[in-house]
Amino acid sequence: MFSLKTLQTKKHWSNWAETAQGQFEEFFTPRSVEELQAIVGKAFKDGKRIRIIGASHSFSPIALPEEICISLHEMRGMDSVDKERGEATFWGGTYLYEIGPLLKEHGLALENMGDIQEQTIAGAVSTGTHGTGITLGSISSQVIEWEWIDGMGEYHIHRRVDQDDSLANCLHVSLGLFGILVRVTLKLLPLYSLKVKTFRATIEEGMSSWKEDLHQFRHLEWFWFPGTKLIQVKQMDAIPPVPQKKWEKTISTISKNVVDNQAFYLLSEICKRNPRRTQWVSEFSAKNIPNRIETGYSYELFATPRKVKFYESEIAIPIERFLECMEELLAGLKDNPFFVHFPIECRFVKDEPGFLNPNFQQDSAFLAFHMYKGMPYEAYFEWIWGVMEKYNGRPHWGKMNNLSKEKIQKLYPKWNNFQEKRQEYDPKGIFLNKYFRELIH
Template sequence: MFSVKDWVDTRKWQNWAGNVKGNPMQSLLPHDTKQLSNIIWNTQKQHKTIRVTGAAHSFSPIAKPDDIAISLHNIRGLIDINTETGEATFWGGTYLYEIGPILAQFGFALANMGDIQEQTLAGAIATGTHGTGVTLGSLSNQVVMWGFVDGLGNYHEHTRGDDDLSNALHLSLGLLGVLVKVTIKTVPLYSLKCQSMHYSFHSAIKVWDKMIREHRHVEWFYFPGVEQIQVKIMDQIPIVKQSIKSRTVEEFKNNVIENGLLYIVSEVCRRKPNATKWVSQLAAKSIPTGVIKGLSYEIFPSPRKVKFLEMEYAIPLEKFHECMEEIYFTLKSHPFKVHFPIECRTTCGEKGFLSPTQTKESAFIAFHMYKGMSEKNYFRWVQTLMSKYNGRPHWGKMNQLTKEQILEIYPKYSLFQQMRKKYDPENIFVTEYFKKLID
């Protein structure tokens, strides 16, 4: 969780996982758009750079500040909601965990979200944060209007259309400006029934295509080198709140089993990497099964207290079977000393210039390594494998992208660059990390 005291009292910055660190000259907390515009104007005159760091949940250096770090922590909350259209306007600094309860008061909900809710709305949209569901898109896809302050300190509002600016703002990486206000197309309030069950790998792969079409949300957790996987299915049901008993049981499962036990066995693996095969088998068997029901925002998120590093790639959905078979075959011998599961999800295709889906239904495959264990060989293999299946990395996860690679896998990157240069002509949002990625 964001701490104002820590933000004000130190010039040291690091992301959630602790793998990216920075030493900004200043860490600022603007209270409104006017103050933010003045900060940007002054920074531009001083030829410094700005980075809005969000909740620091990106694993790549995308949020790392060089000169000026900004948090939108004081610019958050609901601005307005149109109960006829279901369009809700929020300040960009609003945290995802705040949105569900706010919308529920008016009878609305987000169409979809991921399983982590600590990010800011602006950060999640700028990086393409997503959940799962082949008919559903990312948080970026739910936006109908962006309000942002550009690199000259000017405020703009833009309504989504089939135009270059919309497709650039769809997933902007914070390179066009600071996303200070956003209007989202919500849906009527709904509840979810979540079923967690165990499958063998081969039985699951046989029903994958049918499963993702018949259910609203499907998520896999494949444990390296293990026959058994966890499958989570979520479907919409009539409105019901999660009961106190269910919430208590889930908190116990999450805190004691999925986080407490995971931390203990992860520490064993860190000290004795050869134990990872045994731990992976134990973890696969220990994951609880069962059914829970509740409002969507109660069911979507899961606490992530054990720190890890992550790479995630989107591949065309039709390549999922072949890709997973290769992953399964390769990891049977457990060559990489990894015990964290591989997470598999789906999304619809999106038109944004920098969307990893590039308009195609996609499978997102996420690879994790416990923090403190060596991820180099494992992640090097992941990069090679994902390249084979035309994978594009999630911008907020670890990757080795270069400008040449981006030009190859994002055909409309030049159009994004045109928009970026128009709204940030002085490159104040271009930190050292981004210099290798732009013209």
């Protein structure tokens, strides 16, 4: 996690992967809505730009502050809960890893989560953070009410009316461009647990059973190691609530931290120093995929620790083109020409009405491409972007991408609707940093 003290003293910000960084003028950690409104109101008068940095976990420059940098670290926790209605309201600065235990005390749980839990709820909602499961949407789809401060310092509350609610579909994935997301109300499920099965399979086996698995399991995820024909398959189903057994949790923690992170870090360092070893590392990793079965509360098993730093680009394509796309990737990466040993992560998400969701109005396969931090990624990502454009791929906003004004217009049919509504709430564009100014103007 970033250091609040460093931000305050050095006025320098960097995201987790250090793919975006820069200086800013002022730093604030407000503790109340009124304090936050005062900061925004003054910025509006002075013509200063603001960005909220969340947990700084995005790989793209969407959170990069230029003049005023704000963290909601002091505005965290559960604000209210209604167990009968299955709803809870959280302050925007609440970290995802804090939400599960808070909800458990009330017999509730999030419908779905991603595999990283360090983000703030405001950041996760604003960027469309997602998990996997073809009957499930992103975290944004679980929001039924937004509370935010606009670019003039005014406070707003909007509750989703229906799937055709235009304002809700703008707020669904707002990228922080409508203002500062102060509180969100989430629709929840009764507390449940997951049974997670992880095993190795050939890519041919995975592709032949993919359609059946997609609908048989609540969650399905693949990790395919480039240059090999092996995948790690992760299947998850909901079961009645039961905590993870102590011995099972200990074994899992050791495995994920020592093997999945420390050992993989050492292998990654070998690749960094000698890129021609990447194929061997990819094959070694694929052949040593563990066979595991775990059970525990959903929030205990959705996320996995990611301590080995990397660069990432993730792209959503129409799900009906997934196998076709995989065939092209298999052919292009057969001899591992880009020296990549990180697996390609494949997840599947239900369509959503959010105007800027990568899975807007289409069930989607999300493919995430990674390169170890410090290794050259440019050629690999450029090739990937070229391939995925053939399948009308929509890049995840929080990951590295090659979006342009022209590409956005083509990929997002409601882009102009979003911009018209955004200008109502931020007429001076105080929430537009350089990244967004280049995409909008």
